[in-house]
Amino acid sequence: MKQRINLLIAFSVVALIVLSSVQCYLVKTTYDYKVAQFHTEIKNEIAQITNNYSDIDSFLAARKDALYKTLSENYIQGKNTKSDIKKGILENEFKDALTQKIQRKLERDLPNFKIDFAIILNKFILYKNAWKNDTIFSEKPFIENKLYGNLASLNHSFLVRNYVGTTNGTFENQDYKLLTEDSMYVSVIDWEMIILRRMTVILILSLFCILTLISLFVIAIKALIKQKKVSDVKTDFINNITHELKTPLATLGISTKILEQKNIRDNDENFNAIVNTISRQNNRLQNLIDQVMANSLAENEIELEKEKIETEDFLFSIVNDFKLTFPKIDIQTDFQTQKTNLILDKFHLTTALLNVLENAVKYGSNKIVVKTKQIENQFSIAIEDNGIGISKNKQALLFEKFYRVEQGNLHNTKGLGLGLYYVDQIIKAHQGTIAVMSDLGKGAVFTIMFKV
Numbered sequence: 532m533k534q535r536i537n538l539l540i541a542f543s544v545v546a547l548i549v550l551s552s553v554q555c556y557l558v559k560t561t562y563d564y565k566v567a568q569f570h571t572e573i574k575n576e577i578a579q580i581t582n583n584y585s586d587i588d589s590f591l592a593a594r595k596d597a598l599y600k601t602l603s604e605n606y607i608q609g610k611n612t613k614s615d616i617k618k619g620i621l622e623n624e625f626k627d628a629l630t631q632k633i634q635r636k637l638e639r640d641l642p643n644f645k646i647d648f649a650i651i652l653n654k655f656i657l658y659k660n661a662w663k664n665d666t667i668f669s670e671k672p673f674i675e676n677k678l679y680g681n682l683a684s685l686n687h688s689f690l691v692r693n694y695v696g697t698t699n700g701t702f703e704n705q706d707y708k709l710l711t712e713d714s715m716y717v718s719v720i721d722w723e724m725i726i727l728r729r730m731t732v733i734l735i736l737s738l739f740c741i742l743t744l745i746s747l748f749v750i751a752i753k754a755l756i757k758q759k760k761v762s763d764v765k766t767d768f769i770n771n772i773t774h775e776l777k778t779p780l781a782t783l784g785i786s787t788k789i790l791e792q793k794n795i796r797d798n799d800e801n802f803n804a805i806v807n808t809i810s811r812q813n814n815r816l817q818n819l820i821d822q823v824m825a826n827s828l829a830e831n832e833i834e835l836e837k838e839k840i841e842t843e844d845f846l847f848s849i850v851n852d853f854k855l856t857f858p859k860i861d862i863q864t865d866f867q868t869q870k871t872n873l874i875l876d877k878f879h880l881t882t883a884l885l886n887v888l889e890n891a892v893k894y895g896s897n898k899i900v901v902k903t904k905q906i907e908n909q910f911s912i913a914i915e916d917n918g919i920g921i922s923k924n925k926q927a928l929l930f931e932k933f934y935r936v937e938q939g940n941l942h943n944t945k946g947l948g949l950g951l952y953y954v955d956q957i958i959k960a961h962q963g964t965i966a967v968m969s970d971l972g973k974g975a976v977f978t979i980m981f982k983v
């Protein structure tokens with residue numbers, strides 16, 4: 532059974548991990564999709580704003596074309612090298628003015644986003660009539676080839692568009708053509724936050740689903756383990772009650788056999804001794820059955836007959852009765868309260884307190900102290916013993932029906948595991964609480980609390 536539960540837990544954990552991974556994968560896919568969608572949205576918006584530079588500033592665009600022309604003609608003349616052309620293009624004097632204009636236009640037309648951009652020169656190719664094309668330069672987009680813009684790096688930026696420009700010219704009776712290509716890269720500040728905000732519902736729902744699944748899993752496993760413990764405890768109970776019934780039944784059997792002998796029946800002394808034994812065993816059987824019957828009642832079926840009692844007096848009388856039954860046990864009182872009137876059921880509470888006191892003796896104690904205290908509106912009765920104690924990991928189930936600390940095999944001490952269950956039910960019926968503080972070998976303290 533234990534192996535089956537472990538296997539079930541292992542399977543469920545694997546299933547949970549797989550489910551969570553699938554969920555994470557789906558969230559990641561959605562995230563990637565949202566990023567792509569966001570890029571397309573920005574590209575489309577920017578496409579509507581600028582077709583080319585002359586849309587933004589025709590005067591500066593004309594100056595740029597003029598610069599390209601001069602640089603090309605100087606190159607044709609042999610006055611410029613290729614690297615002079617690149618330098619001349621990149622160090623253009625209208626860089627800042629055009630950057631500011633494009634920036635302002637982006638701010639005006641896309642007020643919801645804070646956009647940084649860079650326009651990078653990729654190609655500069657000259658075509659001359661007689662010549663083949665002459666590639667002045669053609670490079671991958673580098674931030675170092677930035678023509679305009681305020682972007683410091685191409686990391687986390689994305690391409691929104693390419694501009695291909697052609698300029699025709701005539702120099703020294705020769706026609707030439709100039710082909711340039713530049714790309715616009717943009718980066719939206721806080722784009723991750725924008726996408727996360729767009730994914731809030733999905734994220735919350737996914738988290739909710741995973742948490743619900745985990746909670747359901749934990750609840751189910753807990754219920755399963757509890758069920759298993761209860762079933763173990765019931766098996767223990769059956770073992771214990773069989774054991775408890777065997778002794779009186781065996782004694783009764785032997786006594787009946789003895790009584791069948793005529794010489795015993797004729798001897799008054801022997802006869803009475805046997806009858807006493809039968810009567811004692813009969814009482815023991817009756818007690819066992821009463822105990823089982825009393826505890827088969829559910830909590831709400833306990834009918835209390837409450838009355839106002841002076842609690843300290845009531846406790847004194849229980850302690851005195853206990854002293855008579857267990858004269859060898861040193862039982863003391865340490866009351867820090869006086870004349871506390873509580874509404875209690877004397878009969879049931881006497882049985883409950885005697886259960887706790889008798890347990891102390893049963894589980895190795897020879898000294899018991901009964902203490903009372905009142906903190907604010909809580910009246911507490913603490914029963915301290917110096918017995919064998921209970922290890923911490925066994926305390927959670929102590930008040931469960933049929934639970935006995937030594938499980939599996941039979942207990943050395945007699946009992947059905949019903950005493951503390953009964954105590955707990957009675958205290959609960961009084962709207963009180965009971966708790967235990969103990970450690971193995973260090974005695975135990977049972978504290979009962981009532982509202983005053």
Ligand code: ADP
Pocket residue numbers: 890891892893894916918919920921929934935936937945946947948949950951952974975
């Ligand atoms: P029972 O005594 O019939 O076994 P109880 O419900 O009275 O059943 O007690 C449950 C278990 O709690 C006992 O089996 C015992 O191991 C443990 N126990 C109860 N009281 C004490 C105590 N004072 N000291 C040590 N162990 C205790």
